Amino acid sequence: xxxxxxxxxxxxxxxxxxxxxxxxxxxxxxxxxxxxxxxxxxxxxxxxxxxxxxxxxxxxxxxxxxxxxxxxxxxxxxxxxxxxxxxxxxxxxxxxxxxxxxxxxxxxxxxxxxxxxxxxxxxxxxxxxxxxxxxxxxxxxxxxxxxxxxxxxxxxxxxxxxxxxxxxxxxxxxxxxxxxxxxxxxxxxxxxxxxxxxxxxxxxxxxxxxxxxxxxxxxxxxxxxxxxxxxxxxxxxxxxxxxxxxxxxxxxxxxxxxxxxxxxxxxxxxxxxxxxxxxxxxxxxxxxxxxxxxxxxxxxxxxxxxxxxxxxxxxxxxxxxxxxxxxxxxxxxxxxxxxxxxxxxxxxxxxxxxxxxxxxxxxxxxxxxxxxxxxxxxxxxxxxxxxxxxxxxxxxxxxx
DNA sequence: AGGTATTCACATGAAACTATTCTCTGAGTTAGG
DNA sequence: TAACTCAGAGAATAGTTTCATGTGAATACCTGT
Numbered sequence: 001x002x003x004x005x006x007x008x009x010x011x012x013x014x015x016x017x018x019x020x021x022x023x024x025x026x027x028x029x030x031x032x033x034x035x036x037x038x039x040x041x042x043x044x045x046x047x048x049x050x051x052x053x054x055x056x057x058x059x060x061x062x063x064x065x066x067x068x069x070x071x072x073x074x075x076x077x078x079x080x081x082x083x084x085x086x087x088x089x090x091x092x093x094x095x096x097x098x099x100x101x102x103x104x105x106x107x108x109x110x111x112x113x114x115x116x117x118x119x120x121x122x123x124x125x126x127x128x129x130x131x132x133x134x135x136x137x138x139x140x141x142x143x144x145x146x147x148x149x150x151x152x153x154x155x156x157x158x159x160x161x162x163x164x165x166x167x168x169x170x171x172x173x174x175x176x177x178x179x180x181x182x183x184x185x186x187x188x189x190x191x192x193x194x195x196x197x198x199x200x201x202x203x204x205x206x207x208x209x210x211x212x213x214x215x216x217x218x219x220x221x222x223x224x225x226x227x228x229x230x231x232x233x234x235x236x237x238x239x240x241x242x243x244x245x246x247x248x249x250x251x252x253x254x255x256x257x258x259x260x261x262x263x264x265x266x267x268x269x270x271x272x273x274x275x276x277x278x279x280x281x282x283x284x285x286x287x288x289x290x291x292x293x294x295x296x297x298x299x300x301x302x303x304x305x306x307x308x309x310x311x312x313x314x315x316x317x318x319x320x321x322x323x324x325x326x327x328x329x330x331x332x333x334x335x336x337x338x339x340x341x342x343x344x345x346x347x348x349x350x351x352x353x354x355x356x357x358x359x360x361x362x363x364x365x366x367x368x369x370x371x372x373x374x375x376x377x378x379x380x381x382x383x384x385x386x387x388x389x390x391x392x393x394x395x396x397x398x399x400x
Numbered sequence: 401a402g403g404t405a406t407t408c409a410c411a412t413g414a415a416a417c418t419a420t421t422c423t424c425t426g427a428g429t430t431a432g433g
Numbered sequence: 434t435a436a437c438t439c440a441g442a443g444a445a446t447a448g449t450t451t452c453a454t455g456t457g458a459a460t461a462c463c464t465g466t
Contacts, residue, residue, distance in 0.1 A: 107445060124445045125423030301448085323410065343450060348411065364411070368459025371409025 015231070016269045016276060022229040023262035025255055032074050033224065034217045035067045038208055042075050045206050046181075049090055049145045050082060054179035057169070057203050061189050062210025065253030068185050069151055071210070076147065089144040091116075097156035104156065106164035110135050113148070132167075136174055144178040153184035154191040162196050169202040212252035218244040221254050226261060236277040239264075243281055260284050290384050296357055297388055298395070303342055305392045306333055307350050311360060312385055315378045322373045323348060337396060351376065 021027055032039060048055045062068045076092045083090035093116050095103040101123075103109045110131045111121040117138040121131055139146065150156065157165065171180055184203060186192075192200050213221070222240045243264070247257035261276075263284035268276040297305065310329040314321045327344050334341045342350075351374055355362040361379045366372045378385070 105446075122422060124421055125443080127444060130444095303448095342448095344410080345412090345451085346449060349449095352411090364457095366457035366459085367409080368457075369406085369408060369461085370459075371407085372456060372458085373410050 016234040016265055016274075017229060018231050019229060020262065020265075022225045023258050023265075025258070028070060028073055028077065029224070032067060032071055033220060034213060035071050035210070038067075038210055039071050039075055041208050042071065045208075046075065046079065046147065046183075049147055049181065050079065050086075050088055052089055052143060052145050054145055054172070055147070055181045056205035057181055058183045058206045058208065059192065059204040060183065060185045060208050060210065061191070062187070063189075063212055063251050063253070064187055065247075065255035065257075066210040066212055067254060068210050072149055072151075072183065072185065076149065079147075089142065090147070091144060092147045092149070094149045094151065096151040098152040103150075105160055106167070107131060109156075109164070114138055136171075139178045139180075140175050142177055146178060146180040147183060148180055149183045149185065151185045152187065154186040154188040157191070157195065162199050165199045165203060166196060169199060213248075213254055214252060215244050215248035218247050218252060218254055218257050222257055222261060225258060229262075230265065230276070234265075234274070234276060236275045239276055239278060239281065242278055246281065246285065259288060263288055290387075293357075293359060293380065293384065294388065294391065297359070298391065302396050303339070303346075304350055304353075305396055306330055306339065307347055308354065308359065309333065309389065309392045309396075311354075311376060311378055312389055319377055321376045323351065323376070324373065326351070326376065339396075348374075 022029075042058070042060075045058055046055045060068050060072065073094065076094065079090065080092055082088070093113065095109065095112060097103050097109070101108065103112050107128050108123075110128070111123070114121045114131065114135045117135070119134060119138055121134060153165075168182060182203060189209075192204055195203070219240055222244055226235060226240060240261075243257055243261050246260060247253050250256070260281060261284075264280040265276050267283050267287065268280040271280075273280070297308065300308075307326065307330050310326050310333060311321065314325060314329060323344070327347050330347060331341050333339075351360070351362055354360045359378070359380065361377045362374045364372065365375045380388070
């Protein structure tokens with residue numbers, strides 16, 4: 001088939017989608033269902049901001065896909081609208097602390113805040129205090145309430161400790177006119193437990209917990225979205241139910257369910273089907289999973305890839321592999337392709353990270369007299385492994 | 401047989417180092433007046 | 434003399450290395466029976 005034919009067919013073929021945007025994670029619906037209570041609570045807590053009084057700091061807990069971010073964005077959006085209409089000195093800032101090179105360190109976070117106020121701060125070169133000062137001088141010009149949302153705040157403390165949160169909570173002491181409220185969003189339910197007590201008490205003046213959705217609720221959420229996103233009649237029977245069941249199997253992750261539905265739709269469309277069917281859901285699930293892994297591997301440094309490659313070479317031989325063996329092979333590979341060899345210490349950390357990412361399964365065992373080591377087994381299916389091998393071979397230019 | 405003590409092969413932690421990217425500052429240079 | 438150039442000092446950050454210390458249980462080594 002010629003490519004031009006392909007494009008023509010592509011145009012002629014009517015899409016299954018009406019408008020895909022309703023299934024994207026950036027979409028904020030006009031109404032957030034099953035979260036009315038929480039939204040009301042958040043609104044109660046933040047409402048003083050509209051009178052230009054500083055609201056309490058707020059900490060929001062809930063597992064992934066329970067609508068935390070969505071609800072907060074929803075509340076902020078409507079507060080912003082009111083603030084604009086009534087000319088209230090209110091500023092909302094939403095930062096995701098997980099985003100690399102945006103807000104994942106103290107310096108960058110403050111720099112980002114300064115940027116929100118229209119002053120670009122160089123990515124490096126200045127002392128951190130200096131950036132604080134820039135921020136202060138920008139913000140403190142007039143009476144103003146700032147609502148600062150830190151999404152995935154637990155990632156931030158995991159990475160750089162809680163000292164900076166202490167600094168953040170102390171910002172108000174430095175400001176004369178403006179006031180800043182911190183709204184932290186955490187996936188980790190015990191996030192505050194191992195926080196400095198001072199930080200904890202200051203940060204969690206108020207707390208809200210978002211419970212997980214159950215399967216029925218996810219069904220309703222999915223219906224609400226899919227009705228708008230898909231052309232009517234393009235969803236197969238039982239599809240929404242199955243999709244909700246998939247998501248509820250974990251802990252009621254609505255975002256995952258929505259992603260699943262969208263990818264299933266895309267796959268169905270690509271295969272020329274008139275209907276999104278259950279089999280597309282299954283395909284979508286494995287596609288999402290493997291895409292995620294492939295992406296993380298690709299974005300990983302070459303040294304990581306070389307380590308993973310060694311593991312994949314070793315794993316067919318036997319079920320259990322130990323750190324020493326991996327390191328041995330890894331070293332040979334590096335020598336062969338003229339990479340500099342990392343220390344075993346480092347490789348040990350890399351293995352721990354792969355474990356975290358769920359790419360391998362590592363368990364620390366003691367072999368008694370014969371030492372203590374990680375017992376590694378790979379947790380990817382064969383198809384994905386061969387694919388990854390190819391990718392890595394290309395990326396580190398392994399000829400043989 | 402039963403009880404300790406050793407020992408292995410790493411794991412884990414902390415600190416220091418390296419390289420890169422970037423700003424700021426002040427000395428030296430240049431070109432026009 | 435004002436404008437420009439450029440080297441050097443300092444920062445932030447990521448990725449390592451170095452050094453030090455920790456550790457679970459299979460074995461080696463005792464001990465007293």
